[in-house]
Amino acid sequence: MYGKGLKPLSIATVAMLAVALSLVFFYAPLDGDQGFIQKIFYVHVPLAIVALIGFILGGVFAIAHLRTNNRKWDAYSYVSIHISVIFGVAVLITGAIWAKASWGHWWVWDEPTLVSFLIVFLLYATYYPFRYAIEDRDRQARYASVFAVTAGAFVPLNFMAVRMAQSLVHPRTFATAEGGMPGEMMLAFLCMLVAIGLLWTTLVKFELTAKSASGQVKRLRRALDAPVGGGSSRIAPEVS
Amino acid sequence: MVELAALPLAAPALPLDEAGKYVAGAYVVFMVLLVVYVGIMAAKLGRIERELREVAAIAEDRKAEKREEVSA
Numbered sequence: 359m360y361g362k363g364l365k366p367l368s369i370a371t372v373a374m375l376a377v378a379l380s381l382v383f384f385y386a387p388l389d390g391d392q393g394f395i396q397k398i399f400y401v402h403v404p405l406a407i408v409a410l411i412g413f414i415l416g417g418v419f420a421i422a423h424l425r426t427n428n429r430k431w432d433a434y435s436y437v438s439i440h441i442s443v444i445f446g447v448a449v450l451i452t453g454a455i456w457a458k459a460s461w462g463h464w465w466v467w468d469e470p471t472l473v474s475f476l477i478v479f480l481l482y483a484t485y486y487p488f489r490y491a492i493e494d495r496d497r498q499a500r501y502a503s504v505f506a507v508t509a510g511a512f513v514p515l516n517f518m519a520v521r522m523a524q525s526l527v528h529p530r531t532f533a534t535a536e537g538g539m540p541g542e543m544m545l546a547f548l549c550m551l552v553a554i555g556l557l558w559t560t561l562v563k564f565e566l567t568a569k570s571a572s573g574q575v576k577r578l579r580r581a582l583d584a585p586v587g588g589g590s591s592r593i594a595p596e597v598s
Numbered sequence: 599m600v601e602l603a604a605l606p607l608a609a610p611a612l613p614l615d616e617a618g619k620y621v622a623g624a625y626v627v628f629m630v631l632l633v634v635y636v637g638i639m640a641a642k643l644g645r646i647e648r649e650l651r652e653v654a655a656i657a658e659d660r661k662a663e664k665r666e667e668v669s670a
Contacts, residue, residue, distance in 0.1 A: 402624065444631060568639060571646045575649045578650075582653065584656045
């Protein structure tokens with residue numbers, strides 16, 4: 359069931375990524391201030407936005423799990439957070455590369471945007487050991503959902519606090535005080551944002567399909583009274 | 599620790615040959631993470647396929663045993 363529509367979604371993701379990357383490198387003009395280095399912006403910022411939205415979605419799915427007690431929502435929440443953490447790794451590394459090129463330093467500790475993203479990332483990094491520490495699957499799912507809701511609520515609060523803070527060096531993406539981004543840059547950025555959003559959705563669907571297939575195999579083994587293989591993870595929720 | 603005051607607020611743009619390696623680095627990191635993830639997913643899929651083959655073999659053995667019982 360989870361694999362339904364995966365093929366057209368994958369094709370759309372690859373096509374959109376190709377279009378977006380073409381726009382970034384062949385259509386969007388060079389930034390007058392930063393020059394070619396600014397091209398990192400088109401991968402770094404969409405990854406950050408999609409990762410943060412993914413964390414919030416993880417919280418929304420967790421609410422659905424707590425309300426309905428349906429394990430399907432726990433799996434959605436887990437997978438959303440899992441893919442967003444991977445995107446978060448990419449955000450931190452691409453951001454560090456951009457910082458080194460622009461500021462001459464890989465990391466700046468008193469810059470609120472950088473540190474706040476690191477805090478959010480580290481918060482979600484604790485999600486795995488937290489899940490792993492609980493043996494009972496029902497309790498594990500319930501506690502993980504509470505964690506996802508709390509952390510998910512923290513993400514927009516953290517984002518707003520950072521927007522309100524005085525930033526000295528980190529640029530504001532949609533600042534309009536100086537006219538904002540030129541149209542060509544905005545088009546390339548929006549296409550990249552859609553492409554990264556599609557990539558996130560595709561990866562979530564892939565992960566859910568794999569978990570579903572693994573769950574079905576276990577069900578078959580149980581139906582046949584065959585020993586259940588020990589290869590599956592204790593952390594990841596089962597989907598049937 | 600790096601102080602904010604020490605950072606160049608209006609640094610001149612890097613020349614293309616120097617900026618290129620940073621931009622390439624950022625996009626390569628993105629692609630490598632994606633490839634690593636796809637590789638992990640491929641390994642998972644391989645494990646599921648192996649398990650499915652084992653289950654199919656068990657089901658076929660059971661069916662053969664039943665057929666032998668009926669014929670006996």
